[in-house]
Amino acid sequence: MSRADYADLTSHDAFVNGVPHDTFAALRREDPISWWDEEDGKGFWSITRYQDIFDINKDYKTFSSAQGVRLEEMDEEESEARRSMLETDPPEHTRLRHLVGRSFGPQVVATYEEAIRGIAVNLLEHAASHDEFDFVQNVSRPLPMRMLGRLLGVPDSDGQMLVELGDMMIANTDEDFTEHVVDQVDTEEWRLLPFRSPAALKVFEYAEEAAHERREHPTEDLINLLLSPDRHGERLSELEFKNFFALMVSAGNDTTRYTMTYAMKEIIDRPDLLDELRELDDAGWKMAIEEFLRWASVTMHFRRTALRDVEVQGKQIKAGDKLLLWFVSGNRDDDKFESPFELNLRRDPNPHMTFGKGGPHACLGMWLARMEVKVMLQEFVKRAATVEQTEPHAYLRSNFISGIKRLPISVEWR
Numbered sequence: 001m002s003r004a005d006y007a008d009l010t011s012h013d014a015f016v017n018g019v020p021h022d023t024f025a026a027l028r029r030e031d032p033i034s035w036w037d038e039e040d041g042k043g044f045w046s047i048t049r050y051q052d053i054f055d056i057n058k059d060y061k062t063f064s065s066a067q068g069v070r071l072e073e074m075d076e077e078e079s080e081a082r083r084s085m086l087e088t089d090p091p092e093h094t095r096l097r098h099l100v101g102r103s104f105g106p107q108v109v110a111t112y113e114e115a116i117r118g119i120a121v122n123l124l125e126h127a128a129s130h131d132e133f134d135f136v137q138n139v140s141r142p143l144p145m146r147m148l149g150r151l152l153g154v155p156d157s158d159g160q161m162l163v164e165l166g167d168m169m170i171a172n173t174d175e176d177f178t179e180h181v182v183d184q185v186d187t188e189e190w191r192l193l194p195f196r197s198p199a200a201l202k203v204f205e206y207a208e209e210a211a212h213e214r215r216e217h218p219t220e221d222l223i224n225l226l227l228s229p230d231r232h233g234e235r236l237s238e239l240e241f242k243n244f245f246a247l248m249v250s251a252g253n254d255t256t257r258y259t260m261t262y263a264m265k266e267i268i269d270r271p272d273l274l275d276e277l278r279e280l281d282d283a284g285w286k287m288a289i290e291e292f293l294r295w296a297s298v299t300m301h302f303r304r305t306a307l308r309d310v311e312v313q314g315k316q317i318k319a320g321d322k323l324l325l326w327f328v329s330g331n332r333d334d335d336k337f338e339s340p341f342e343l344n345l346r347r348d349p350n351p352h353m354t355f356g357k358g359g360p361h362a363c364l365g366m367w368l369a370r371m372e373v374k375v376m377l378q379e380f381v382k383r384a385a386t387v388e389q390t391e392p393h394a395y396l397r398s399n400f401i402s403g404i405k406r407l408p409i410s411v412e413w414r
């Protein structure tokens with residue numbers, strides 16, 4: 001494939017028919033560390049091979065997160081105002097991670113299983129009353145936010161509003177989710193807010209109000225924990241709390257949804273999967289979920305910025321250069337995975353990089369995401385005899401998040 005035939009990775013439109021996997025495969029073969037000019041930025045390196053992504057992600061002293069983790073360039077004022085733990089390096093990152101990490105470990109998340117199952121069953125039973133329904137609107141979109149709402153201690157009735165606000169922020173490149181599409185309208189007015197989105201104002205307001213209530217009447221929920229000092233007397237500042245809240249409403253919202261939706265799309269396209277899933281034991285489910293995560297690879301890239309001149313695989317990276325770690329490409333690298341374009345529910349080992357790999361920022365919500373995808377699929381396969389797609393599906397317009405935003409289906413229930 002020649003350069004002219006590559007999909008334009010700088011363009012959100014290049015992703016509206018799904019991930020341009022051919023381009024990534026060609027890049028891994030022909031130009032694994034390639035330079036891309038940008039119309040509205042200073043350009044970036046695309047890193048597409050598994051091992052290079054892993055090595056760069058690990059070397060956080062050279063490749064920093066503090067200047068931003070998405071392509072958008074921010075000046076210092078913007079960076080400071082919008083900084084969440086994602087946009088920090090150790091040791092600041094270590095402090096923040098320690099403060100919020102307490103509620104996201106595997107043992108804690110195991111105690112949420114029953115609540116997640118309750119939500120999944122409720123949504124599926126409700127969906128079952130329709131002949132046809134959009135799997136995204138009815139199941140995969142509400143589920144993660146309803147659970148996150150329970151953890152945060154906010155009423156179920158606020159879930160829908162938080163989902164919509166979260167989508168306005170993270171899907172800020174798709175007009176189905178926001179009227180302030182960042183590459184199409186002027187968003188200068190909101191440049192100091194997460195995702196340059198006015199929705200962040202509402203999220204901040206909501207977070208402030210929730211914090212105020214907890215200070216008056218302490219509770220047992222995650223918001224309360226986030227506001228409390230740890231055993232060293234450390235606590236989040238007001239801005240750190242608000243940015244973390246906004247991060248959870250965005251990161252904890254759409255990624256799990258799209259992973260479930262990609263899994264459902266595969267179940268539709270490969271009817272044998274329903275039976276295969278139904279027969280899985282615990283170990284089998286564990287493997288299957290890892291494979292769906294690799295397959296979906298929803299956060300396609302994260303960015304780092306070089307802090308010094310450095311040579312990587314013969315390429316001269318300059319201090320200040322942006323590098324995009326294309327996790328979605330690493331997950332299809334045949335140097336690492338046998339037959340990477342085959343969905344193999346028994347793939348073992350499966351060292352996918354869907355949650356990041358090797359570096360300090362590995363996804364905080366990974367155990368929660370795994371549990372939600374597993375429980376929803378378990379409850380679905382228990383109830384469904386067959387499932388068919390009734391209308392075309394649609395992909396999110398984004399070169400950052402890969403997602404199916406609409407998947408109309410009909411299910412014959414058992």
Ligand code: HEM
Nearest residue numbers: 085086251252255256299302354355356361363364365369
């Ligand atoms: C399948 C679902 C998910 C995927 C694919 C995903 C992906 C990722 C990735 C790749 C990173 C690393 C970013 C980097 O390297 O700069 C990350 C970080 C993070 N994720 Fe997730 N995520 C998912 C679900 C969640 C959920 C459910 C939550 C919260 C409820 C969450 C919260 C976070 C946070 C707070 C970070 C920052 C961690 C840090 O900076 O140390 N994620 N996620």
